[in-house]
Amino acid sequence: MASAQLTALSISTRNLASFQGLRPSETAKFGASMGHLRVTPGLSHRSFKGLVVKAATVVTPKYTSIKPLGDRVLVKIKTAEEKTDSGILLPATAQSKPQGGEVVAIGEAKTIGKTKVDLSVKTGALVVYSKYAGTELEFNGSKHLILKDDDIVGILETDDVKDLKPLNDRVLIKVAEAEEKTAGGLLLTEATKEKPSIGTVIAVGPGPLDEEGNRKPLSAAPGNTVMYSKYAGNDFKGKDGSDYIALRASDVMAVLS
Numbered sequence: 001m002a003s004a005q006l007t008a009l010s011i012s013t014r015n016l017a018s019f020q021g022l023r024p025s026e027t028a029k030f031g032a033s034m035g036h037l038r039v040t041p042g043l044s045h046r047s048f049k050g051l052v053v054k055a056a057t058v059v060t061p062k063y064t065s066i067k068p069l070g071d072r073v074l075v076k077i078k079t080a081e082e083k084t085d086s087g088i089l090l091p092a093t094a095q096s097k098p099q100g101g102e103v104v105a106i107g108e109a110k111t112i113g114k115t116k117v118d119l120s121v122k123t124g125a126l127v128v129y130s131k132y133a134g135t136e137l138e139f140n141g142s143k144h145l146i147l148k149d150d151d152i153v154g155i156l157e158t159d160d161v162k163d164l165k166p167l168n169d170r171v172l173i174k175v176a177e178a179e180e181k182t183a184g185g186l187l188l189t190e191a192t193k194e195k196p197s198i199g200t201v202i203a204v205g206p207g208p209l210d211e212e213g214n215r216k217p218l219s220a221a222p223g224n225t226v227m228y229s230k231y232a233g234n235d236f237k238g239k240d241g242s243d244y245i246a247l248r249a250s251d252v253m254a255v256l257s
Contacts, residue, residue, distance in 0.1 A: 057137040058139075059138065059139045066139060066144075066146070067107075068105055068106060068146060070107045070108065070110065071107055071109070071110030071111075072106075072107045072146055072147065072148055073103055073105070073107065073119065073146070073148070073152065074103070074104050074106070074144055074145075075101040075102065075103055075104065075127060075129065075144060075146075075147065076101050076142055076143075077100075077136075077143040077144060078100050078101045078102075099128055099129060099234055099236075100126065100127060100128045100129065100156065101127065101129075101144075102124065102127075103121050103122065103125045103126075103127055104123060106119050106121065107149075112210070112213055113210075113211025120149050120167045120168060121152055121167075125155050126157075127154065127156065128152070128155075128156060128161075128164060128236075129145065129147060129151050129152050129153055130147075130151045130152075130153060130234065131234055133147045133151035134147025134151060135147070150168060152167055153170050153234055153246045154205070154246060155167065160239045161236040161237075161238050161244050162174070162238045162239070162244065164203065164236075165203065166203055166204055166246060167205050167206075168206070168207070168208055169205055169208045169248050169249045169250065170247065171203075171205070171226075171246070171247060171249050171252060172202045172203045172244060172245075172246050173244065173247070174199050174202050174238075174243075174244055175199040175242070175243040175244060175245055176198045176199050197227055197230045198226070198228075198256065199225070199228070199245065201225075202244070204218050207249075218249045219255075220249055220252050224255050225257070226255050226256065227252070227254045227256060228247060228252050228253060229247070229251040229253060232247045232248070232251035233245045233247025233248070233251060234246045
């Protein structure tokens with residue numbers, strides 16, 4: 001029976017500064033084979049509170065194709081940017097995690113109630129997907145992601161996010177600019193500006209499917225000024241320098257007028 005080979009560990013170190021007992025001179029070493037963890041003397045188990053260890057899956061060269069099943073989609077991940085627009089080289093820690101790539105294979109269909117419907121994307125489409133969706137794997141020397149059709153946010157028809165075509169129940173919003181001053185007239189620095197949760201709807205998806213396979217239209221429409229949940233969705237920077245966010249229609253809380 002075919003099996004995936006596990007290799008080196010990828011590590012998420014959220015709240016690194018809050019690790020108890022972890023000093024700069026103390027490091028953790030991770031074995032490249034069998035996922036063995038070796039810790040230098042002096043580190044207690046408490047030091048790894050909040051440390052998430054995740055094995056990367058590698059498909060060995062003897063397998064030449066992957067066929068997703070059901071409503072799953074295989075996406076070749078876009079490489080993270082290594083330089084800023086001005087040409088400054090970014091360290092690995094500062095490179096933004098890619099949220100897009102090219103669809104290279106799709107499953108047969110998805111089932112809604114008793115109805116089978118085609119997936120939202122085709123092979124060759126350039127797509128944006130939810131930040132933490134799917135399973136990462138190495139295949140043919142490139143990073144891929146296998147995820148559900150519903151985790152795909154939209155299709156990129158150009159290289160600018162403002163032209164994103166949202167899918168299903170997703171909404172694309174241009175974020176309102178942060179206030180420059182307080183109500184009392186004090187000038188705010190970039191660090192103290194509160195992230196807005198208000199913006200203008202740029203585009204909406206066709207709506208979710210009901211059990212008969214029919215689309216249910218969304219309540220938000222292009223041109224609406226809306227208030228949305230502060231920590232929802234995927235954030236993007238457009239070529240015009242504006243901030244955009246793509247989120248589910250259920251995360252839009254109100255229409256403002």
